[in-house]
Amino acid sequence: MNNDQTLTQRTCKPCEGGTEPLASDVAKTLVSQIKGWTISDDGTTITKRFEFKGFYKTMAFINAMAWVANQENHHPDFEAGYHYVIVHFTTHAIGGLSENDFICAAKIDALISE
Numbered sequence: 001m002n003n004d005q006t007l008t009q010r011t012c013k014p015c016e017g018g019t020e021p022l023a024s025d026v027a028k029t030l031v032s033q034i035k036g037w038t039i040s041d042d043g044t045t046i047t048k049r050f051e052f053k054g055f056y057k058t059m060a061f062i063n064a065m066a067w068v069a070n071q072e073n074h075h076p077d078f079e080a081g082y083h084y085v086i087v088h089f090t091t092h093a094i095g096g097l098s099e100n101d102f103i104c105a106a107k108i109d110a111l112i113s114e
Helices: 024-031 055-072 099-109
Strands: 046-051 077-081 084-089
Touching (some): 046 099
């Protein structure tokens, strides 16, 4: 892990089966760097709910999120409704969290100016 760069400055690296998921303490350190994201009880997923004023803004966010995910080649699972999107990141190939999940979460957060 390169600690000299913020998560948004890093890029995802290919992750293959056989790689160990991040240790709990590392995941907790990384999640503290991305506002509003939570780690699942089993430590395998990070999640955040985004809310918008209307369907068009919700869909615009989903399209922007898709662009980020394709650029990083790391894709979230998500749920969407009229005015919300719930985003879940996990690294399926390793059955848990990798640095890629936190990089993409940070980049998706950067799409929203709070």
